[in-house]
Amino acid sequence: MLKESLLKLSESQAAKTVITRTPVSRSFAQRFVAGDTLEDAIQAARALNDAGLGVSLDFLGESVKSRDEATAATDMVIRILETIKRTGVNANVSVKPTQFGLDLDEAFCRQNIELVLQRARELGDGGGEIFVRLDMESSVYTERTVALVESLWADGFHNTGTVLQSYLHRTPDDLERMLALGSRIRLVKGAYKEPGDISYEDKADTDRMYVQEMERLLEAGTYPAIATHDEAIIDQARRFVWEKGIGKDSFEFQMLYGVRRDLQTRLREEGYNVRVYVPFGDSWYPYLMRRLAERPANMFFMAGSILKESGATRFFNPAAIGAGLAAGAAATLLWKGRKRKSKKGRRR
Numbered sequence: 001m002l003k004e005s006l007l008k009l010s011e012s013q014a015a016k017t018v019i020t021r022t023p024v025s026r027s028f029a030q031r032f033v034a035g036d037t038l039e040d041a042i043q044a045a046r047a048l049n050d051a052g053l054g055v056s057l058d059f060l061g062e063s064v065k066s067r068d069e070a071t072a073a074t075d076m077v078i079r080i081l082e083t084i085k086r087t088g089v090n091a092n093v094s095v096k097p098t099q100f101g102l103d104l105d106e107a108f109c110r111q112n113i114e115l116v117l118q119r120a121r122e123l124g125d126g127g128g129e130i131f132v133r134l135d136m137e138s139s140v141y142t143e144r145t146v147a148l149v150e151s152l153w154a155d156g157f158h159n160t161g162t163v164l165q166s167y168l169h170r171t172p173d174d175l176e177r178m179l180a181l182g183s184r185i186r187l188v189k190g191a192y193k194e195p196g197d198i199s200y201e202d203k204a205d206t207d208r209m210y211v212q213e214m215e216r217l218l219e220a221g222t223y224p225a226i227a228t229h230d231e232a233i234i235d236q237a238r239r240f241v242w243e244k245g246i247g248k249d250s251f252e253f254q255m256l257y258g259v260r261r262d263l264q265t266r267l268r269e270e271g272y273n274v275r276v277y278v279p280f281g282d283s284w285y286p287y288l289m290r291r292l293a294e295r296p297a298n299m300f301f302m303a304g305s306i307l308k309e310s311g312a313t314r315f316f317n318p319a320a321i322g323a324g325l326a327a328g329a330a331a332t333l334l335w336k337g338r339k340r341k342s343k344k345g346r347r348r
């Protein structure tokens, strides 16, 4: 329930205004976001590269409301590509279709993506085009994103691929579509609030599907990305590739910046390819809320930061405050849900 309320908040403009103005949210966001500028992101990428980890740079932003914003995002992503080339960092790029105007005009969005892919192609050395991944957003965009990748491939843009989410019922079919194409797939569990008739409500089902889809990808995919911090699933991937004789360089593990750094380096030390998703920019609000929703215990850290900043840790225990915040949010939702139900009841 807390997860749901955080995902709802991630889409609320009012909550965004309040939360982004709080200095502590900004300082907490720094745990998951490399900084406001491209220079901050390149610095983070260099440090990760020094530890043997690859990077995917993500200029934060989604659901833009105007063509100007979409054009600015396109220009910025091209700047990222040029900076990758100039600095020689081991990085590729992740983008969100709604950042390029998918909500405004599909043809315009596609044009922007083509500009990016074209530049990524020109900057690559020989066969090594810079890879640009289309992140997967909520299910409203799934079909359009999958179809976009198919049509870009049909037009010869093979330096792109997308992300599939194991919580969606449709994913096994999308997986086959992407395998037929030969495009690279990143497999994730899914980070949005989705209706129960198209997604698994029980986390155990999402995890079970993740393992099935991961094994299919490891056997038949083109350099798939196993993007999870779930140690049980990662162990299963290691067992599976070992049993099937699948080489360590035919896939990569991916994790988020600031999450399970210990596991990132451990896997690298064991000889696996590991790529870290590094977001940067000042539009960090929805990204941060999704990270909180994935692990409500992060609320305790946030509560801890609030107390530390206010100097109140001498008097209060952050875990207790975090639990209080979580319980408060859950109680508010419960109360709102009951109110809605009783109103409905009255209407009937």
Ligand code: FDA
Pocket: 134, 135, 136, 137, 163, 165, 188, 189, 190, 191, 192, 227, 228, 229, 230, 231, 254, 255, 256, 259, 260, 276, 277, 290, 291, 292, 294, 295, 298
């Ligand atoms: P799960 O949620 O079961 O977590 C397993 C363990 O990982 C937890 O017990 C905890 O220890 C740790 N953990 C997970 N999330 C954490 C957090 N936020 N903070 C601290 N610890 C955490 N989603 C999407 O819908 N579209 C996309 O394009 C992408 N792209 C993407 C790229 C990459 C590289 C990654 C790793 C993830 C995504 N995601 C995504 C997010 C994904 O859908 C999912 O929400 C998160 O990865 C969390 O799920 P896990 O697989 O880690 O498992």
